[in-house]
Amino acid sequence: MIELRHVSKRYKRGGQFVPVLHDLSLTVAGGEFLALMGPSGSGKSTLLNLIAGIDRPDSGEILIDGRDIARMNETELAQWRAQHVGFIFQFYNLIPVLTAFENVALPLQLTDLRDSEKKARVLNALTMVGLADRLDHTPSELSGGQQQRVAIARALITDPRIIVADEPTGDLDRQSAHDILGMLQGLNRDMGKTILMVTHDPKAAEHARRIVHLEKGQLEAGAAIAMPAPVTAPMKKTDAHF
Amino acid sequence: MLTFFGLLVATLAFGLLSTVVSAWYAGAEGASNARLITRNAISLVFPLPISHADRIRQVEGVSSLSWANWFGGIYKEPKNFFPQFAIQPESYLNAYPEYLLTETERTNFLKDRRAVVIGRKIANSYGLKVGDNLTLKGTIYPGDWEFQVAGIYEGRQTSTDTAQLFFHWEYLNEEAKRRNLPRAQNTTGVFIVQIAEPARAAEISLQVDSLFRNSAYETLTETEKAFQLGFVAMTEAIVVAIQIVSYVVILIIMAVMANTMAMTARERTGEYATLKALGFSPQFVAGLITAESLMLAVFGGLAGALITFPVARAFGDAMGTIFPVFEVARQTTWMQLILALVVGLVAAAIPAWRVSRIRIVEGLRAI
Numbered sequence: 001m002i003e004l005r006h007v008s009k010r011y012k013r014g015g016q017f018v019p020v021l022h023d024l025s026l027t028v029a030g031g032e033f034l035a036l037m038g039p040s041g042s043g044k045s046t047l048l049n050l051i052a053g054i055d056r057p058d059s060g061e062i063l064i065d066g067r068d069i070a071r072m073n074e075t076e077l078a079q080w081r082a083q084h085v086g087f088i089f090q091f092y093n094l095i096p097v098l099t100a101f102e103n104v105a106l107p108l109q110l111t112d113l114r115d116s117e118k119k120a121r122v123l124n125a126l127t128m129v130g131l132a133d134r135l136d137h138t139p140s141e142l143s144g145g146q147q148q149r150v151a152i153a154r155a156l157i158t159d160p161r162i163i164v165a166d167e168p169t170g171d172l173d174r175q176s177a178h179d180i181l182g183m184l185q186g187l188n189r190d191m192g193k194t195i196l197m198v199t200h201d202p203k204a205a206e207h208a209r210r211i212v213h214l215e216k217g218q219l220e221a222g223a224a225i226a227m228p229a230p231v232t233a234p235m236k237k238t239d240a241h242f
Numbered sequence: 243m244l245t246f247f248g249l250l251v252a253t254l255a256f257g258l259l260s261t262v263v264s265a266w267y268a269g270a271e272g273a274s275n276a277r278l279i280t281r282n283a284i285s286l287v288f289p290l291p292i293s294h295a296d297r298i299r300q301v302e303g304v305s306s307l308s309w310a311n312w313f314g315g316i317y318k319e320p321k322n323f324f325p326q327f328a329i330q331p332e333s334y335l336n337a338y339p340e341y342l343l344t345e346t347e348r349t350n351f352l353k354d355r356r357a358v359v360i361g362r363k364i365a366n367s368y369g370l371k372v373g374d375n376l377t378l379k380g381t382i383y384p385g386d387w388e389f390q391v392a393g394i395y396e397g398r399q400t401s402t403d404t405a406q407l408f409f410h411w412e413y414l415n416e417e418a419k420r421r422n423l424p425r426a427q428n429t430t431g432v433f434i435v436q437i438a439e440p441a442r443a444a445e446i447s448l449q450v451d452s453l454f455r456n457s458a459y460e461t462l463t464e465t466e467k468a469f470q471l472g473f474v475a476m477t478e479a480i481v482v483a484i485q486i487v488s489y490v491v492i493l494i495i496m497a498v499m500a501n502t503m504a505m506t507a508r509e510r511t512g513e514y515a516t517l518k519a520l521g522f523s524p525q526f527v528a529g530l531i532t533a534e535s536l537m538l539a540v541f542g543g544l545a546g547a548l549i550t551f552p553v554a555r556a557f558g559d560a561m562g563t564i565f566p567v568f569e570v571a572r573q574t575t576w577m578q579l580i581l582a583l584v585v586g587l588v589a590a591a592i593p594a595w596r597v598s599r600i601r602i603v604e605g606l607r608a609i
Contacts, residue, residue: 075523093516
């Protein structure tokens with residue numbers, strides 16, 4: 001479970017402090033698929049970054065399964081992220097000189113797994129996202145949708161409980177966006193991943209179980225919506241331990 | 243690629259300049275501790291009477307004595323410079339066992355007063371061989387001086403000077419009398435004093451000099467190494483300038499490389515932030531930049547160090563007999579590699595530190 005208690009965050013811009021989040025409290029149950037919506041500057045990406053442990057609040061608590069990640073030091077936080085969070089970015093953030101296989105294998109460098117186990121996991125992850133035939137392709141040799149699928153495989157490879165996605169379809173065409181959102185739904189439904197997604201697109205948000213609106217750094221409203229019918233085939237859980 | 247090439251050129255330039263400096267000191271490096279040089283106390287340009295020889299021999303601790311006189315002749319063209327000495331042949335060759343002659347060459351040299359021995363470098367530079375006639379035009383001792391090559395000596399070590407010519411002092415002395423050159427009669431430039439115990443060099447030097455104190459020809463005796471270093475000291479400003487330039491070259495490439503690494507790190511800020519987001523530590527990310535910088539520096543330095551050998555050989559050949567010894571010292575190669583490593587480390591230091599401290603959220607915005 002993710003629990004934010006009275007979280008505030010402000011940034012310094014041009015010598016002045018600009019409040020981004022103000023006394024925000026939010027609870028996200030394990031296995032939820034939450035969409036964060038709101039206008040630019042509303043603080044939705046900041047909220048996502050705080051939950052993902054790549055930014056720190058000025059005040060308040062961020063409890064993930066009872067542990068306050070805001071109190072962890074840099075090393076502890078890095079280890080926590082490596083074990084518990086998978087990242088999906090708007091612009092994929094793949095390493096351009098590495099192949100799809102190597103990009104997906106990257107987070108496994110921080111584990112003690114044997115090489116054979118690492119290889120099996122990477123192959124399964126890329127098979128799961130439908131890119132088993134693109135192992136040796138570098139990001140520049142892949143389409144945007146394919147790159148985002150590699151990013152999803154990378155996010156899954158360490159079997160994290162939480163997946164954070166910041167505008168995952170913001171740079172994709174309609175069909176690719178549809179495929180990616182279907183994939184995220186599958187991860188949530190079939191594998192029980194807790195997914196937090198920031199999006200501007202109401203159609204993309206409809207793929208989530210719950211939508212939360214932010215306005216000027218505070219929650220505007222929270223509403224649970226019905227899980228829509230699957231738009232793609234369910235994710236196949238392979239032999240790998242995801 | 244350009245930075246790699248820059249490093250290669252900088253390492254090569256450093257290696258060549260260091261080798262030039264080493265070549266300057268080659269005479270001193272090859273000097274023996276068991277040899278003292280006695281010269282006129284006023285200046286090397288003033289000769290000493292040959293009669294000094296008998297008195298020096300009497301000094302306790304002196305094992306043998308020879309002498310040599312700078313001739314300063316021109317072979318065909320003034321640009322064909324190489325040192326020429328009129329020597330006391332037998333004792334001189336005994337004093338310098340590092341000059342290797344065959345027994346036949348040695349015998350032929352000793353029995354003919356017009357004979358000369360030349361070093362291998364001179365023979366190769368001017369295409370001379372045993373039996374060739376050779377004429378030097380005297381500058382200190384006017385007129386043409388006819389010789390015949392009796393032998394070509396090799397160096398015992400690569401650092402041995404093989405760009406010298408030796409001929410009989412007796413021949414110079416006789417010709418000086420015949421040509422009526424009073425300054426050159428029964429005189430020599432330096433005495434080479436061999437001592438049995440190098441540790442007593444200072445004491446014996448003082449004893450030799452005390453023999454001629456308050457005479458018309460006072461002497462100054464010092465070790466051969468100090469004597470050679472005295473020559474280097476005359477041109478020390480040039481040597482220091484070359485040394486400074488060689489280190490300035492390294493400083494310049496350090497700045498270029500630091501700029502390259504800073505630009506690389508800036509371009510990849512997003513990648514480093516992504517790695518940190520995935521759980522890689524700041525130290526790991528800093529290590530990536532350092533490793534890249536070191537790899538570039540090591541490969542550039544290694545290529546530069548390797549290419550120094552053929553380039554130095556070609557440079558040495560082109561210089562002819564100006565640099566009698568032009569060998570890339572092992573120490574120079576080590577310095578090249580060490581400096582390349584230092585360049586790599588220094589160039590990476592600031593970019594690595596910056597990237598390790600960058601906030602992930604800010605880094606991700608750089609995409």
